[in-house]
Structures are given as C-alpha cells and as structure tokens.
Amino acid sequence: MAPHRDFPHLNDAGEVHMVDVAAKPSTPRRAVAEGRLVTTPEVVNLVRQHAAPKGDVLAVARVAAIQAAKRTAEWIPLAHPVPLTHVAVEISPEPDGFRVLATVETVWATGVEMEALTxxxxxxxxxxxxxxxxxxxMVMTGVQLVEKTGGRSGTYRRTETPPEPE
Structure with missing residues (x-):
C-alpha cells in the first residue's frame, strides 16, 4: 500500500497511529478558537446579575475550559500531551447568549489547535x-478555529464565518 503522506496519522499500511514529533523543533505556537451558546435574554440577564442558582457561571466555565485545554490528550485519542505555557478564556455575554474565546500557547513540537477547541x-x-x-x-454553535500561528504550516486566519443554525 502507498504511504499516506496527506494523512500523518496513518502509517504506510494505512493503520492509525500517533504521529512521531521527536524530530520536530520546539517553536512558539498559538491557537485561538471560539464558539457560542445561544439562549434567552432572560438567562443572559440572570448571569449578568450574578443571580444564577448554581453560582458564578462564567468563572466556573473559564476554569472548566482551562482544565480541558490541559487535558486534551485524554479526550482526543491521537493528540499529544502538550506542555501549555498559557491559556486565556474570555466569555462575553451577548443579547442572545454567550461567546467563548480561548487562546492557547506553547513552545513545543506540535500545535495547540485541539487544546483551544477543547x-x-x-x-x-x-x-x-x-x-x-x-x-x-440552548444551542451550542459555531465552534471553530479562528487563528493558528507557528509551526511548519505557518499562520492560518479564518476569513469567513459559518452560517448560524436556523
């Protein structure tokens, strides 16, 4: 069988494996991802007024995001455990929901897109x-990579926005 050069997670026999990154140089890498939770204006106001029954909803969600970024390799089978140098999470109330923006950074041999999306x-x-x-x-929507920098493939910036669900 021919090598699967376009799919690095497949070996020459077409079998799934974890990519060997030992020979890749450690370089600064950064990824930004976003997503939205669509809900009612009443729920948004409840959170803005710090009146949600379960407490500080935004703080708990930020901590969950940071923990998830650090544990991405436990969620995604072929992801490497990446030593993260920075994780920032912004959650912005909007009239009809919340926008989440996560920025993840490392100096390592592979990127952090999966960590930002996670x-x-x-x-x-x-x-x-x-x-x-x-x-x-409520509807979770628009989870997407916004930007990625560093590594052999260089910089990627999303130029279009996917359509909202109907």
Whole structure:
C-alpha cells in the first residue's frame, strides 16, 4: 500500500497511529478558537446579575475550559500531551447568549489547535450544565478555529464565518 503522506496519522499500511514529533523543533505556537451558546435574554440577564442558582457561571466555565485545554490528550485519542505555557478564556455575554474565546500557547513540537477547541467546547458544556434549569433549549454553535500561528504550516486566519443554525 502507498504511504499516506496527506494523512500523518496513518502509517504506510494505512493503520492509525500517533504521529512521531521527536524530530520536530520546539517553536512558539498559538491557537485561538471560539464558539457560542445561544439562549434567552432572560438567562443572559440572570448571569449578568450574578443571580444564577448554581453560582458564578462564567468563572466556573473559564476554569472548566482551562482544565480541558490541559487535558486534551485524554479526550482526543491521537493528540499529544502538550506542555501549555498559557491559556486565556474570555466569555462575553451577548443579547442572545454567550461567546467563548480561548487562546492557547506553547513552545513545543506540535500545535495547540485541539487544546483551544477543547477549551471552548468545555466552557460551552459547562455553561449549558449550569444554566439548563432555566433553558433546556440552548444551542451550542459555531465552534471553530479562528487563528493558528507557528509551526511548519505557518499562520492560518479564518476569513469567513459559518452560517448560524436556523
């Protein structure tokens, strides 16, 4: 069977394996991801007024995101455990929900896109869990990589925004 050069997680026999990054240089790498939780204006106001029954919803979601970024390799089977140097999570209330933005940095042999995406997802799940008593119809949407820098593939910046669900 021909080598799978376009799919580094496949070996020459087409079998899934973890990519060997031992020969790759450690360089600064950064990834930014975002996502949204769509809910009612009433739920947003409840959080803004610090009146959610489960406490400081935004603080708990930020901590969940940071923990998830640090443990991405436990969630994603072929991800490497990456020594993170920085994780920042911003959760912004909007009229119809919350926007989560996660920035993850390292100096290592592989990127941190998965860590940023995992952080966003964990924050959204935590928000949902802490607010579901008030709105079970919330929707997590738009989880996406916004930007990535460093490494052999260079810089990526999202130029388009995916459509919102109907």
């Amino acid at each position: 952080a966003v997802t964990a924050a959204l799940l935590t928000l949902y869990d802490m607010l579901k008593a008030r709105d079970r119809g």
